[in-house]
Amino acid sequence: MIHIRKSSDRGKGEFGWLHAKYTFSFGEYYDSLFMGFRNLRVINEDKVEPGQGFPTHGHRNMEIVTFIISGNLEHRDSLGTGSVIREGEIQVMSAGKGIQHSEFNHSNSEFLHLLQIWIEPIVKNQEPSYQQKDFSQINEKLTLIVSPEGTRDSLKIKQDVKIYKAMLAVQESFQYKLERDRHAWIQIAIGSMTFGDNIILEQGDGLAISEGDILVFSAPKSPCQFLIFDLP
Template structure:
């Protein structure tokens, strides 16, 4: 029988630094909840808003898979591998930190916020050579269907990470429904509703609500009104 864990949007950690307003689904920085350390290999789900021209200075990461999904605006990335890139809505970025990489992230524009999700996944291989990848997707390909964007191995049109993980996006009109079949064995699914209203196996999710599902092979998703959502299927540690 499937098990469900619900995280209401309003229950997330709230860090407002003025130039940065971040909502933490799982324990991060000064937000600590021993009941919300991670969901399987999904360690961090931060919902970030960065003021115009501001950003994160150079800082070090290691042994973590870091995925950034821009929602609005332009985010500029620079790192110690020599990468300089700008990611926008429709782009997906991944960085395998491995043995260690220093990077910075800034709002490319001075006159508008940048909004993005930063997601950390615990890798299944440690101390790999650091790696950067970025793809541009067509948002139209997720209208009324589920668009897979990340997998555990290189595939055309998707990014990949060192973990049994599959990420997908959906943008459903009211009334559209679909069954998501799990890709892995013994994995769990974390559903993050970006906006609108969906039901997952009959459980209601509104803007920024999250739902973890374990001990299941599939879930039924229905848009009760126009909605956009992110599915993160990950190994359960």
Template sequence: MQKIIHKAENRGHVDFGWLKSAHSFSFGQYHDPKKINFGALRVLNDDFVEAGNGFGRHPHDNMEIVSIPLEGVLEHQDSMGTSKAIETGDVQIMSAGTGVQHSEFNGSKENPVKFLQIWIVPNERQLTPSYDQKSYLALDRKNKFATIVSPKKEDTDAVLIQQDAYFNLADLEEHKTINYQLHGEGKGVYVFLLEGEINIAGETLKRRDAIGVYEIDEIAIEATQDAKILLIEVPMF
């Protein structure tokens, strides 16, 4: 087993007034040569955007971009003609492929929006851009993982990603333990603790801490407090 620890307080932090963001990996003005990526996981930004503000239209290419609102509503528009509200309980993916432009704004004039934006390196370059969005609110996440992003079309509850990667959410009750089985060799898991406290791989994680673990087949997670967990499985290349 190999592991890396990313404590919440050691993330890169930026504050532009209307935008407050914590970066788990090097991004924009924040650069740490030890935090470039975890396998195919390239970016995990924990964003807070004030009411009525957002990111104007800007380009992306050759990246799988996943957005998960934690509180509030995001308004998304892109050059593919997509215009969508992404609400808390939704997961959105934009496969940028050969190139796409998009904008993201807080959908409220009164309340902030809090969301995760996560970038995954695709398994192939210059793909045709695409968009997918689904609600995961009906999925059972009590003391079990629910897959919300998957490379398999048969996983109809999940949005489709152009990489052998899986995003999973779980609401784990105090003193409960769950196990996660990886999908084959050469994979790793990045566990980002949204809320609560857990024990994993001999480490204790608190709110917004993260751990990357690889060279394993399975991982056990125990909640020492009620916990909300995001687990991302990616190829380690």
């Protein structure tokens, strides 16, 4: 099964300081056909106005991954963490039995553009935790950024999910083997690419794949950055 989720079909949220697009049902946006994919519950594409952000709020029992497309995110939480997540860095926050945090655009002049990702954990009510890592100096086509065991210096997540950052220059291509009984979600962050022979995906588009196979990605017209979620 292959299903395309076009960017233009996503839900939208306009809050003055926040311009959001919702791949799956979120907040006041509801679509019974898009409640999530496997244990991937949220992919929100957020653009935050300069100097604005989310005041302190809470989460429980969710693995929250932040992928910065451009700009800098200022983060503070009830664990005592205070940090700035920059372009090329990945944040993983395991909410566990409960965590409070705030997120703001660190800049007073530039927009912040990010993907906020929520994944349901395999075990609930664990101690909350926070991780952050800079992947900006890694220029490989495929980089493992999140995994259950922290394989290859990736960040750990409390779920049987692997997340890869993929980067293609113009006319580059690569293959990814999706094992039997595994599922994949592809999310385009920057640029455009072609999946297989003729499925063209633009910025903001998503693709669900539920057939173990060799997945072929190429960038015939523009450079592209996208995420691959390998899911049970």
